[in-house]
Amino acid sequence: AQTAPGVTDTEIKIGNINPYSGPASAYGVIGKTIGAYFAKINAEGGVNGRKINYISYDDGYSPPKAVEQARKLVESDEVAIVFQPLGTPSNSAIQKYMNSKQVPQLFVATGATKWNDPKNFPWTMGWQPNYQTEGKIYGKYIADNLPNGKVGVIFQNDDYGKDLLKGLKDGLGAKAASMIIAEVPYEVSVPTIDSQIVQLKGSGADILVTIATPKFAAQVIRKVAELGWKPTHFLNNVAISVGAVIKPAGPENAKDILSTAYLKDATDPADKESPAFKEWEAFMDKYYPDGNKLDGSTVFGYAAAQTMVQVLKQAGKDLSRANIMKEAANLKNFEIGVLVDGIKVNTSPSDFAPIEQLQMQKFDGERWHRFGPVMSGESS
Amino acid sequence: MGRANGAAHPPLLEVKSVAVRFGGIVALAGVSFDLPRGQILGLIGPNGAGKTTLFNCLSRLYQPSAGDILFEGASILARPAHRIAEIGIGRTFQNVALFDRLTVLQNVMIGAHARGRSDYLSDALGLPSVTARDAELRQDAIKLLADLGLAAETHLPVDGFPFGTRKRVELARALMGRPKLILLDEPAGGLNHDELGDLARLIRHIRDERGVTVLLVEHHMSLVMSISDTVVVLNFGEKIAEGSPAEVQANPQVIQAYLGAPA
């Protein structure tokens, strides 16, 4: 196994693709956090005596560029795996290539449902709970607790938005058609979503489901308050960061918003005191001092990198691509401190969805309170 | 060629009560005159009298509000501007309108555009028929430039030449289209006394050797009066006189509006 590509006695090469420039550059923080975490691992002696040589490239959120960078990583840098490439379009673009080259495309940073397809794409695996799962949880919750509600949805008009919307409908089940009285998409190219919110309010909905990225979610929260509208508000998980969404939108405007979580919240006083966050804080201070601790992406990258390290540990001496993939599909109740208590990472050869659970939470005007059981799309 | 059998041969150009207005400004107020084949007609008048405007009507850059223009007996008003060159009307411009980023040769070859036949596809494929035709045109143009004393300038970019040279390139460009009628708008602008004489000879040569009918706008009286067969005088968009150079020069109205009392 010493001859495995990207692996020597002293190091393993791990590639990554992130949008450091362009419209999605906000997510570049994830790639940087991962780099910082690997630096920490290296400083502490590496994994099984090997240092991680982390090579991260910018694709500007452009699929053709992602293909170029992926090929560069595989053919020129000869990395062992490509870890956490970000964005659905970019991952779609490289998926076929990675699988035909049999290079692990591991723990991709997107919540699309399609990454859990071991039959057709045995070299591609997701990481975070997928959007459909999340949507289903909201749907179930509404069906169970607000059966007479009229649902209005605002969603980002791309696969992420549509995936989540589909989950929501699945969760609502047979009642979906009658309960959802308005579905309003928005394009990422619009400056404001005021018009959409006006439209939704006008529809008479009393439940609002917001499927939006941080900036737009913040706009929704504020506009809803400005309009004096008081629906039961569900906010998707990508936009729950208190620092990056709720604070800018005004915490008072976010009172009583419902959402889900799988990661703990760095801004939550209770979570902050947990040992896992103490560790995280120390890591940030030492290895990523310019990083914004209010930005949830740093926690995300931190947790994802830990998963990667766990896989490497499990793989032991045999760092062949096949074995890495095998171990990635063999995570059993792996715990990450910054994950919500009770949520564990589990995979199997037929289950390429590492994190499948979420817990409902409610914002009290200052912080999120998780409540109820840890749920997956199927159970609860 | 003459007026004797005018009925059988209509004048090459007939301008009939052409009127043009821009908002409140009347640039031409119903001007009429005929230009027989093979003649040189001088069109003069004060600044702003409407001379260039008339040229612009002839090349269909302006639309007359009234009147008609017949060329070889047929109205040209139904033709779009880009289909004027093909019936044999060429022109130069008062302020020189060359294609500044092209060479003198290219400029002149464009003058033959209306004579050529080619399309995007055959040009892209470089079909032998079109390249052969192009080579022929190139030789024509080179010869014409040599005739006009522009041989040395042939392959140079056209901007940066003195005004007089540029005027001559324009003339060559117009001739390249083998026009039956050529409209010259102040061809003598910026020429000195000597050069004026050369120009007069050149215009006569164009008429005599190439059989081109000439409509000439000019403020240099020595030139106009020495080469024109007929002179038409405009003032405020109206024709105030028409006749031989001698007649017009003696016309008191013309003297008052345009020539001024002899010094």
Add this chain to the structure above:
Amino acid sequence: MSVNEDIKYDAKLDGILDAATGAGTGKSRSLGSVVTLCLLAVAVVLPFVAQGFVVFQLTMVMVYGIAIMGLNILTGFNGQFSLGHSAFFAIGAYTAAILMESFGVSYVWTLPAAGLTAFVAGFLFGLPALRLEPIYLALATFALAVAMPQFLKLTPFEHWTGGVQGIVILKPDAPFGLPLSQDQWLYLFTLGVGFGLYLAARNIIASRTGRAIQAIRDNPIAARAMGINLSLYKTLTFGVSAFYTGVAGALSAIVVQFVAPDSYTLVLAVAFLVGMVIGGVGWLPGSLIGGAFILFVPNIAEGVSKGLSGAVYGIILLLIIYIAPSGVGGLLHKTADYFARRRK
């Protein structure tokens, strides 16, 4: 005529153009051909010495080069401004992808189909463009670039376009059992197509049509008086320009094996424009240099600093512009001029 215009570099580009395209005098023609042949020979050998991934990059350079060549025909030679060529690139790419995936058409035949579809789109877009002054045309094309990804996402067409997910295509193998890798074959295929298109563009520029479109650029009123049909040539040029870019789009789809709306945003249109200016507006071989620029320079910038890659890219761009305000073509011309004078 305005004074102080002795600094009009791009005008002078035509000189180099003549030399490089063989449209000039006999001597420069043979020199130009020799240079072209040498470069071509090097280009053919390259895929056999370079890494697969580098071959892929070089293929993309040619693809972008072809797209920029299309833009150059429109902007450099006809004076019509476009910030929307990503749209025609997208049309070509999707035509190829849909034909291959939904209709099983061979990749070879998708190229003419993509070109023609883009031609029609370009021609139709050229019609309203006729009425627009340059700056307004800039906006209209800008709008086209912004709108295109939106159209590609439209639900009614999702069956063919794959919506936001896009379409994944299979890469073709080398034909006739040639012992070439897919990358090498696509490289040579692209090289052949690109060279053919380059020759055609060169022919156009040196021909009656080429003179006509340049006349329109320099002085539309005079061009009309010379018998040039402005509307026809301008719309046709728009169409031809779109054809080139559409073919490039189809090639990119085949090479990248994937099309999606996010691949064809305004950023791509801007990249084409930058590439054209860097290579030299109105100088066809410059298009390839432009293609190389837009492919490689972002990587270089990223290599210098990840956090500031945009800024580094911008600064590199500025530096190149200061050294060569009229692109590499302008610089070559100035150098050639300098040596010509030294010889005298």
Add this chain to the structure above:
Amino acid sequence: MSAVLEVKRLKAYYGAIEVLHGIDFKLPVGGVATLLGANGAGKTTTLRALCGMVRASGDIVFEGRAIGGRSTEEIARLGVAHVPEGRGTFTSLTVEENLRLGAITRKDRRAVAGDIERCFSYFPILKRRLQQQAGLLSGGEQQMLAVARALMLRPRMMLLDEPSFGLAPLVVRELFQILAAINRAEKVSMLIVEQNASLALELADEAYLLETGNIVLSGPAKAISADESVRQSYLGY
């Protein structure tokens, strides 16, 4: 009489090409000089060089100040008005705005309105076209506008490049009368480039003859126009 303008060893270039090969001339205060010569001799280039519009070397002294190497706008601000070849109309602006621009550097704003009226008295047609886009004027009308715009500066020295270009014979004569009157009344010095040599020589005190970038002949205008042989060989009339 001291010189308002003194030029020594003036050379000028377009790119690397030298077009003026070191010329010397003088313009006395309140005087009129004319620069004659064939097409392409370098007359326009000389005026451009005086205004810093082309690369030039040599000494240019205006009212005792060396202005060689100064920018065009600074030279204009010293009171030098230039009627350029090609007229330099602001074609997209109105006739009125063109005239106002002529006086834009003047401090005595009040007097400007009066000066516009004065220009109308010289060229009545401009008044009728006041709000029209200047680029739509006829060629001759634009030439009048160019002269009027130069007068609006109330200059101390005027550089006129073929001021009679495209003007009707009657207007040409009036124009030279106007120039003569302004020269007399306001002591404006003038350097005139003109193809109509006889007219220019009538107005001028001094004449310089330029041939491919060199001054080949100079002297009092009267003497030159009186010299039959000079007239025939150089001026051709």
Add this chain to the structure above:
Amino acid sequence: MELFLQQVLSGVANGAIYASVALAIVMIYQAIHHLNFAQGEMAMFSTFIAWQLMQWGMPFWAALPVTVALSFAGGVAIERIVMKPIEHAPVLTHVVVFIALFTILNSAAGFIWDFTIKPFPTPFGTAPVLGNGLLSAHQAGMIAVVLVMLVLLYLFFRYTNTGLAMRAAAANPASARLVGIRVGWTTALGWGMASAIGSVAGMLIAPVVFLEPNMMLTILLYGFAGAVLGGLTSPAGAVLGGFIVGVVENLAGTYIPVVGPELKLPIALVLIVAVLVVKPSGLLGRRTVQRV
């Protein structure tokens, strides 16, 4: 009807955003006869400066004039340092330099202040002034500020010699020099003013869309659309155009059923192009005709 009114009002509010950017665009167009693609990023950067000043404890009303002044100086500096060396280069080269400026400013802002959104205070408050929050105090204030800027700009171009000199310098620099206009400085002044106007626009917009490096990315397009629709030569046209774009976009998104919000931007753009085809210099722009 209710919905219609609401959409119109929300369109007007958005329109004010576009109008403020359109004003900056018209300003720079008058000074350099070109669209500056970096305009939005300059405004964004200015807004970050204001934000930073407030973070350092400066009150809003102090940060505002300081930012405007700094932006003005920054605009002048960009012209003098970046544009001056290539003033004779072809227009397309300038466009590429704008693009370079764009990426530099965007990337630098992301580097310094990162990409997470930041709230930006409004001096007008968010209390509703009309209906049930249909028009907030901020939006009303924004409309008022836009109108005031419009009047000032109009007066500047119409009645001041500097305004005239600026237009002349842009239209024909060579002749402008001949009449004594310091073309370099009028151009720099134009950049400075455009940058200052942009900074005000940025500070008006940031409270609505939140401050982040990409906040002007799409707004600039709407600003262009508004400016072009109204006529690039007319400040009033730009403002009118901005409002029209805002309203039309909302109504198209709400009432054209097949289209829906998905295509509201393309629809608005198609409409603009259609208007331009009929009226090539925009609604209030002055047409300049070429003649021979």
